[in-house]
Amino acid sequence: METNMEEIRALEYPQLLGKTYLDHAGTTPWAKSLVDSFATDMMTDLYGNPHSEHAPSKLADTRVEATREKALGFFNADPAEWDLVFVANATAAIKLVHDCFRDHAIEKRQNWWYGYHKDAHTSVVGVREGTRTHRCFRNDREVELWIESRGLGGANANDLALFAYPGQSNMTGRRLPLAWPGRIQDRIRSKVYTLLDAAALVSTTQLDLSNTSTAPDFVALSFYKIFGFPNLGALLVKKSSSQVLMNRKFFGGGTVEMTPIGRSMVPRR
Template identity: 55%
Template sequence: MQNTMRSYSSKIEEIRRKEYGYLNNVTYLDHAGCTLYPTSLMHRYAQDLTSNLFGNPHSASPSSMLSSERVETVRSRVLKFFNASPEHFDLVFVANATAGIKVVMDGFRDLEGGYWYGYHRDSHTSLVGVREHAKASQCFQSDDEVDNWISTPSTPEDDAITKLVAYPAQSNMNGRRSPLKWCGQIRKKKSNAYTLLDAAAFLTTGCLDLSNHEDAPDFICMSFYKIFGFPDLGGLIVRKSSADVLTKRKYFGGGTVQMVITIGPAWHSKRKEVHESLEDGTLPFHNIVALGHAMDVYAELYGSPKQVSAHASGLAKAAYDRLSNLRYSNGAPVCEIYKDDRSSYKDATTQGPTVAFNICRSDGSWVGKSKVEEAAIRNNIHIRSGGVCNPGGVSTVLQLNSLEMKKNFDAGMVCGDKHDLMAGRPTGIVRISFGAMSSMDDVEKFISFVEQTYVYWSMMENNGSMPMLRAEGQLQPTPAGFASRVSLGEKVKKGGFKSILRNITGRSHITA
């Protein structure tokens, strides 16, 4: 495996050139949102579609049977990808991870007596929304609160209530990875309790092994485009021994029933297999066909999720170390990085390849998140900024309580706006994340962008060597990019400029 890993890492530039030529000098750092699709995947998929006839699976024609065969083959392959035995697990195809979460919510919503819902503060908005149908809910504000809840003996009244506990395998905000052991612990220590694991962000580079079905989550949602780049498709892996809570839902759709009586007394009979009873309507069978090709190309290019994890983790550690060490000439840090105290970029079990931060000026004031993203865009760098659909995680790291958040909302702040600073404090974060096809060059270009946009320009302004361009009090790189900034440096003596760079960064050159 080590030889394969070295081969993969040593060939990353070749892989990028052959498979991701559409990047066109773009530095893509939003793999937590969606990773990139390889060109050969699209070619194979197009060849398959233009060579075969795929019909609606709900029929017996040859084209329909071909679709049905492919769907079931891919279903089996996905379970194998996660070492999930079909004896203990089933896979339900859904639109995306959020759709998988809603399938679980539908089942619990229809339970007689309702259910209690617990969710971690790092949950994606889609997990938080499940609380709206629960009879009661609790947000666990820390890992300690989860551990304490698990270890606290339940009363007979508590045991009688159906419970659902949900949390992300990886925070989509800062990449902090949660303990997967909670699922098995909850099953052993809490009666009538189920677990829902949001694995969407985690699976971009993480390794999920379900070979131990006794300690596995009851329900696992995922988005395949986060793993393979394409297709836009999701999955819900269901532990079969826990499936009854979902299959008892009241709603049924086309394909999920064996018989329906509409005229006269209302009656229906549901299908027996887990996926058959939950996959409403016609499956996105063309996307499922594409998923089979995506898995093939992924294995050929990258080998296994473990190799991808090791590669991406190494890049994230390099980026974290470099950003952590960036200083202005007065010693002030350039970045406020939001890393959890329990995570380490040296340990992939606790930290994914994501870095969340905000940028400060040399006087300690903040640079707005949208200003950083706008500057990055002008330099062909794709990042993510804002609340990143993680309200609990972002409010925690920014130390915003509920009253302050409501006050910001009343003052006009909403998700996706450009209210970067309110009451002098950030309202969101900047996020970079790495994937299978990321390279060290991506790290270097982003660090160089931060140095040149903020560190060098601040140094030159304070040194009186170069005029600054400002707009609304924010530092702005010139539209022409790095080259124009370096050309302006003719106002600084070559030797003196190198000396200043060396003092600040330990290097005497700029990598554009």
């Protein structure tokens, strides 16, 4: 059966009637059926704070976990191999990685080396401000030479090292090699964690994280770039790499069991 795109546009995107929208890279327009479904759910079910212990809170907690599992499935990410942290957007996901690496380096008394690609979004570039040493790779060839040389011109053997790059350039729309994380893992002698900023890429492309041996350690993305709604993002974390995120100093809200007065130890959830 042939799909009539004009009918779909009129039915699902009435807000576009008589308008031309040219900022799909920023965010995609939301579909009417998505907003209607959300509104019906909000008016039908009663949700509470997921960290409380009453029926509405338990319903919210159940829905959050179900959504987390469904989101992992959307990227072919096995829940046994991956965690998903809901955040405000891709920038918040990248900042979370920054904060965790900074605090881990302090805790372990390591130098933190950071490499990033020239085509990176400002959020990825901004991570360099929290590092001691950093390098901007000016093009793909510089990245390839770094990988093939087994890390020359990069981190020292004892450094905490992170390489970040975009799956797709916000400026040009060019897509960068998704094979880099696997090759970095195979070729570079010392451990280098990899962060993929997938925000622009996943707006039009299916991201497949089923092969953990070639996947990045961390993936930052914004759901509103895919669906238009809601205003949420996520940080996908490979469980085998999650230990580097465990020394973050900041705590609050549902991330802790309690906050004892006068004691430095705070039980984390």
